[in-house]
Amino acid sequence: MIPVPTVTPFGSWPTPISSELVVAAAVRVSGARTDGDAVYWAEGRPSEGGRTQIVRRDPDGTTTDLLPEGFDARTAVHEYGGGAWWVRGGVVWFANWADQRLYRLAPGGEPEPLTPEPATPRADRYADGFVAGDSLLLVRERHEGPKAVDVHNEIVRLSGGEVEVLVTGPDFVTSPRLSPDGVRLVWIQWNHPSMPWDDTVLMGRNLENGDEAHIAGGPGESVMEPQWQPDGSLWFLSDRTGWWNLYRWVPGQDITPVVVLDAEIGVPAWQLGTSRYAVLPGGRVVFARWSKGYDGLAVREPNGEYVELDLPFSAIGSVAPYGIGSVVVVAGTPTEEPGVHVVSVDGDVETLHAPRDLGIDDGYLSVPEAVSFPSTDPAGEPRTSHALFYPPANPGHEGPEGALPPLLVVIHGGPTAAALPVLSVAVQYWTSRGFGVVDVNYGGSTGFGRAYREQLKGAWGIVDVADCLAAARYLAATGRVDGERLAIRGGSAGGYTTLAALARPDTPFSAGADHFGVADLEALAADTHKFESRYLDGLVGPYPAARETYVERSPIHHVADFHTPLIVLQGAEDAIVPPNQSEAIVNALRERKVPVAYLLFEGEQHGFRKAENITRALDAELSFYSQVFRFATDVEPVEVENLPR
Template identity: 35%
Template sequence: MATEAVYGSWDSPITPDLFGKCNCKTICEMQVVGDNVYWIEQNAVTGKRELYSKPTNGEKRTRWADGFSVQTAVHEYGGGALHVLTDGSVLFATVEGVFYQKSADSGVEQLAEANNRTFRFADFSATDSHVFCVNENHQGDAKFPENRLISIDRSTKNQNVVAKGADFYAYPRVSPDGSKLVWMQWSHPNMPWDETSIRMADLNGGEASNEMILKDGAGKQINYSEPTWDGDELLTVNDSTNWWNVYRSAAEPNAVEKNLNPIQREISYPLWQLGFRNYVLNKKYLVMNADGILYVRSENVTVEVPTPGYTVFGYLSLDPNGSEVFAIAAGPKRASSVISIDLSNPSFPLKVHRESRDSSEIDALEISEPEEFVFKSDGVNVSGYFYPPKNSAYSAPTGTRPPVLLLGHGGPTAPAQNNLDLKKQFFTSRGIAVFDVNYRGSTGFGTEFRRMLYKNCGVADRDDMLNGAKALVEQGRVDPDKILITGSSAGGYLILSCLISPNNVIKAAVSLYGVADLLALDEDTHKLEKSYNELLIGKYPEEAAIYQERSPIYHIDKIRTPIAFLHGKEDTVVPMNQSVTMFEKVRASGITTALQLYDGEGHGFRNGQVIKDSTEATFYFLMKAVGIEPSISSKIEIFNPKL
């Protein structure tokens, strides 16, 4: 029989200790070549990224690059650390440079030296003689490194610049015959999902010549991305229809493009990290990830591929001669996994090769599955995923409604997705509803929706969060006196914006490495996002008044809501002094508050113990702030507590 207890006070087997009791924290990158699949997984305890492979029809895992953490730091967010060559040998990057390993039991050869992170490398393509990649040179201005494409001679280790002059580069891809190099580039003030271009050059060994523009979105508000060779033709993604779709064209300037799957869904993702593959092809198949739906095109016919249990996909991969498409996938009751689907079989059988958390362990837990909840905000349809409380061991007193935890995702382009997140289940299993909101600016709803946040950051997204909470209250889903919110990075700025709004309905908040001072961020932030604020808010210093108006740090007097601040001491994206200053000012104003700083953590917590500590601190603070006795303890020190 269920125990009656107030929402939010329930005990649960889903604890932060469970987060680390898994095969790995997440699966980060993946590629299939021949009869083997290779992937990078993040160790749940150390946070280091480890490289493995296994036969596609076998179970034995093999460790590569033993002792190395396979990851990059280009654009500060990294990505594009792994490239498997056609013979099954691997190229990989670490913060120490570029490395080659012929087989898992052979030695590791260094091809390029990072010189104490002065040079960064990512996003590889290769010929028999040369490696081509994105290179970031930090020799000069530390805040404004030079980005370029380079070649590395595999025998002499000599490097050569093959493209420079733009602010950023991605997706260098060598043509099948090795004669041409194609890539994506963009410059400030654009982000990689704004106006970009696709360029091409002739190759002679590691030298490039005759650079030409194939596709140019400058001044046209068109985003071009993910160039991929199809023989001597080219596939790219663009959003000229308001939706990212895949197009084929000749590899020449002003070539006519054919949309290969014209749908009102996104076949791409904002390029925060390098190396994403949202579509993949070989001689027989083209597979596209359209915002959680896989489509396969073969012999000019496109069909939807059933993926029972899985709703989120990335890093699609096909062997040139294979019929199995591989992906990193997840779903409402499935953690990130390496899966494959046999495209040659009409029933599309799905096989699981590696799970970050065993599905049998997940199935033994009570998982709250989300429903899409749509509401109006400023006349616009906005949606999110609503997770009701779920724990059969408890029932709430009759007539009561649960607290709701609003989640403001980061980016702000990153979408709220419905894949398994035990942090959400940590809350739902304790009697707290979770609402993960896809506010204006989120990805997955077309370019126009994503651009609704431009010039309106801190206003449109704030209104969407508050209006979403009000809609849940109006439908009787949640307790209006226990509306909670947490968010990280841009999501942290979002929650602070809610707290200074005259329409604020939030009763307690936790900001994780959130932005508090837009003026300071404009001075401190790194190169990739140097002009992002210009798009989201306005030109600086011409529109400095808007920056000040929307910076929570200048409106401490408006914050009457209990709030805690959690931040990593090594954060290079949002310096920790933003959280420290906010905490000190909020504490001085008499509002309930707390501060937790973590040694060795950057922008995003990776260490297992820190993830445990920060999750417990978040829950404990929120419950205490709204008068619920939490079922767990935390070492977080709360100042100005409500008595």
């Protein structure tokens, strides 16, 4: 007999999905790679202070943690990192987080530093390496001073302890790759004010005679992920048709398309070392592709035909070749966090590393529903936006008759990023308590083509805010959620959108949570790292020429319209959005007697990695909503200043 659910107010449903369970599930798996028959991947572990461990799985199924205590495979290149480690012949090279030096780890050995200690700690940073015989090709980011203009990005060759600069001059360089015959070096480059999803160039150089050539890319075209193949051809992704698709180039010949679909194979290059396709022996290509908000795997046969693999995966983190007819992927589903899997071209799946069994009954898992809803552009013209809606889910409880659940509008970061339809226990923390959650792919998000991505050009703080308000109003108008209990939350760029949505007199939201968000666009333009130091040129306008726009769109200048209770959570060591951004908005709200709670987490950077801080941040936010929306909860309370009792 199926038990009758207990009637319990929304938001206060008892659930086994605690903040401690969220941390237990928060091991981040990424970057699966192969080396012979062995498979390697990285794991970010909150229980170990947030460090990244490299794991090897041997053919007999044995898994081994490779890094000894005290080592953390993370690079600070571009501040967002990526491409921090690579492997060849059982040897692992990695950038260590503490000192940013490059290390070599031979089988059975201890990590040995390959690069010297710079004069200033962590001033030389390395990433995106490529093994070229007895040498390494690397991206080096050299910090010669405290400002963005003091940072220089170059491609270097490391051989026998000597560093040779191969490419210098462009503002940014990535993806150094050497042809199989050792003659041609290729790389990706771009200059301010472009971001890598705006305009990049694929360059090549003949190392024998020094001749350089522009291969692909330029204004209005983003190129990424160059891969040389054994036959001497170069494959890469380009969005020249409006979608990141796959192309092939042979020196001396024209570029030819390989996969052309109205779907995104590429993803925005916030991090280095992305891998979204694999060319297999015999000519098959296995690639990941975003379509209508969901990811998946497909195969291109040598005859040009496409086969969509019937798989449960909805988000693919990386794709690497494995043997003759398979790939290794990091992938997850709406009801399972990302794991490491071998997928054959026939669609067979072998799981090498499954997410930890958290013991959660499926009844507690809310499966996202892709929704599209009406919104408007900056001129007030109608347009369509997209989101993932998670209804409340709890097998033992239901809301009172006639009542509707509160809604959390979730804003992804970036803003050039996307809501991912993969199990997030952090989302289920809310839905299993009786919240509805909508994760908004506002205009400017990726996965919907270049034209949708560029809707945010010059319109950050307008299009994203309009879509978040529209999503909340749409779900309330259709009877899915309580229109009187709408909350909005976001981190980083999502924190800015949260603040911008609250700092207006017509906001429909009655609560908000800002995780290390931007309050003052001028301050961000003047005090941020090199990678994003000109990002706002495209999102807002060139500074200082567009200063009036910066002031107009900065929430800190609209506190007179700010009356919604807010909780702010900030890392003390955040170099991307410094604490002064959060403190400015908190102090302004305190002065106006607006209800506000503020938590500063020591030792945290941009995004929380330590287990104790992740749990405290989640529970504090729940406590905040319980006080604002007047429902009971048993988590540790947070102090909300100025809240009427």
